[in-house]
Amino acid sequence: MxxxxxxxxxxxxxxxxxxxxxxxxxxxxxxxxxxxxxxxxxxxxxxxxxxxxxxxxxxxxxxxxxxxxxxxxxxxxxxxxxxxxxxxxxxxxxxxxxxxxxxxxxxxxxxxxxxxxxxxxxxxxxxxxxxxxxxxxxxxxxxxxxxxxxxxxxxxxxxxxxxxxxxxxxxxxxxxxxxxxxxxxxxxxxxxxxxxxxxxxxxxxxIQLQQLITLEEQEREKEKTTEDQTKQYQLYKDAFVENMDQSQLFQTMFKDDVEGQKLILVPGSDELMTQFEQKFNAIVYSMFEFGLKEKEIRDHEIEDFWICVNEAKNENTRLAAAIVDEFKTYRLTLFVSQFMDFFS
CATH class of the missing domain: 3.80.10.10 (Ribonuclease Inhibitor)
Incomplete structure (x- = not known):
């Protein structure tokens, strides 16, 4: 072309x-x-x-x-x-x-x-x-x-x-x-x-179709796993506890700790380092669980807030409608009264 x-x-x-x-x-x-x-x-x-x-x-x-x-x-x-x-x-x-x-x-x-x-x-x-x-x-x-x-x-x-x-x-x-x-x-x-x-x-x-279907099923399973992991990470992120469920935080901090790297070279420090990592991870994991519980509480509070907002809107709408109806009744009564006075 x-x-x-x-x-x-x-x-x-x-x-x-x-x-x-x-x-x-x-x-x-x-x-x-x-x-x-x-x-x-x-x-x-x-x-x-x-x-x-x-x-x-x-x-x-x-x-x-x-x-x-x-x-x-x-x-x-x-x-x-x-x-x-x-x-x-x-x-x-x-x-x-x-x-x-x-x-x-x-x-x-x-x-x-x-x-x-x-x-x-x-x-x-x-x-x-x-x-x-x-x-x-x-x-x-x-x-x-x-x-x-x-x-x-x-x-x-x-x-x-x-x-x-x-x-x-x-x-x-x-x-x-x-x-x-x-x-x-x-x-x-x-x-x-x-x-x-x-x-x-x-x-x-x-035969080709059977092989293709098998590959597609495997691919869908991978996609589902990736999707589940993405959702889970987003949940942790919303709770401000991402990378705190395992040992990622310790590994990241220790990797950038120059002095900590030197301690590994000290004879007999392996056991102490293992104990320190276990205690550190235990504390971090307790913070992780606390963060998830707090998020759940926040979610319930937000849900209750919007329920209250919608209830208030509905109540105000009802009251406004009642006031309008009352005004319409008053206006009709006044009109009828003035009409009767005019022809009396």
């Missing part, structure tokens, strides 16, 4: 471009959340079309914090960027650009539909946060790697996939390999996958 901006002038996403794009959609009734007669507020826009505008860089999109649909196809974009604040995005179209690498999607946890059709991408990667991905189009790229197909196994919600037009899709076993390795996908290259061909494909790659 030729570098399109060699023949045309690249554009930037200016405030003027954004304003015209939003107003055009509002005129068409697509951004109904922003009424036509109200002042334009970018944070209320849910749909944005920036296609066919010769855009080179993705920028100034942070204004659209409630955006759910972004269309930027048929531009000359080379890099996926500037999407960190679009955490509500569910639909993203970046097809027909010059993108060479999948990146910049970490914050798009709500994304269900992604199109990267007709770019220059060679590897499917960096999409781990897209747990809800349902439709993925990456046809007409440069993907030529079985590992890219295996990578898509992690997306349990993926149902529709387009890979045609990639070098890998031209290989003889492309279809059989893909439908056997991606059992969650129902539509491949816009065609429904029948059960019979999938069963045959699964049998053909049975």
């Amino acid at each position: 030729a570098r399109l901006y060699d023949a045309i002038e690249p554009e930037v996403i200016s405030m003027n471009m954004l304003q015209h794009a939003v107003e055009a959609l509002r005129a068409d009734g697509e951004n109904l959340v922003v009424p036509k007669d109200e002042k334009l507020n970018y944070s209320e826009v849910s749909v944005l079309r920036l296609d066919f505008r010769n855009i080179l860089r993705m920028e100034n999109l942070w204004l659209f914090s409630n955006l759910t649909k972004l269309q930027m196809d048929n531009n000359i974009i080379e890099r996926i960027e500037g999407l960190d604040t679009l955490q509500k995005l569910t639909w993203l179209d970046l097809s027909f650009n010059n993108i060479t690498r999948i990146e910049g999607l970490d914050s798009l946890a709500e994304l269900t539909d992604l199109s990267l059709y007709n770019n220059r991408i060679t590897t499917i990667e960096n999409m781990d946060s897209l747990k809800k991905l349902n439709v993925f189009s990456i046809g007409n790229n440069q993907v030529d790697d079985e590992n890219s197909i295996r990578y898509l196994r992690r997306f349990d919600n993926l149902r529709t996939l387009c890979l045609r037009g990639n070098p890998f899709a031209s290989k003889p076993d492309y279809y059989v390999f893909t439908i056997s390795h991606l059992p969650q996908v129902h539509f491949l290259d816009y065609k429904l996958i029948d059960d019979a061909p999938r069963e045959e494909a699964t049998k053909k790659y049975e």
Whole structure:
């Protein structure tokens, strides 16, 4: 694919471009959340079309914090960027650009539909946060790697996939390999996958799939262990007792203690040093347990505080409503009294 901006002038996403794009959609009734007669507020826009505008860089999109649909196809974009604040995005179209690498999607946890059709991408990667991905189009790229197909196994919600037009899709076993390795996908290259061909494909790659499943289970176990350790460390950190549950504190302090290092060289000091370390660690561990108990007490106090705050809010709301009702009754009584006096 030729570098399109060699023949045309690249554009930037200016405030003027954004304003015209939003107003055009509002005129068409697509951004109904922003009424036509109200002042334009970018944070209320849910749909944005920036296609066919010769855009080179993705920028100034942070204004659209409630955006759910972004269309930027048929531009000359080379890099996926500037999407960190679009955490509500569910639909993203970046097809027909010059993108060479999948990146910049970490914050798009709500994304269900992604199109990267007709770019220059060679590897499917960096999409781990897209747990809800349902439709993925990456046809007409440069993907030529079985590992890219295996990578898509992690997306349990993926149902529709387009890979045609990639070098890998031209290989003889492309279809059989893909439908056997991606059992969650129902539509491949816009065609429904029948059960019979999938069963045959699964049998053909049975041994490979069993090995792959075993490796995936091991990897998930490692990830779970890492996640548990991270949560535990965060708990200790919140309690201000991190690295105090074992001997890390002593080892760290002793390592930087020049005089302490000299004591090790004194004959017969080994036993004394062992006893000192045991006593030191025992004291530190008691502090560790105390810190965890204090954190638990603080958590209960904070919880009770917010319960009281919410109860106070509810009570004040009730009292305010009673005062309003009382005023309405008084106003009605006064109106009736004055009306009767007027006609008497």
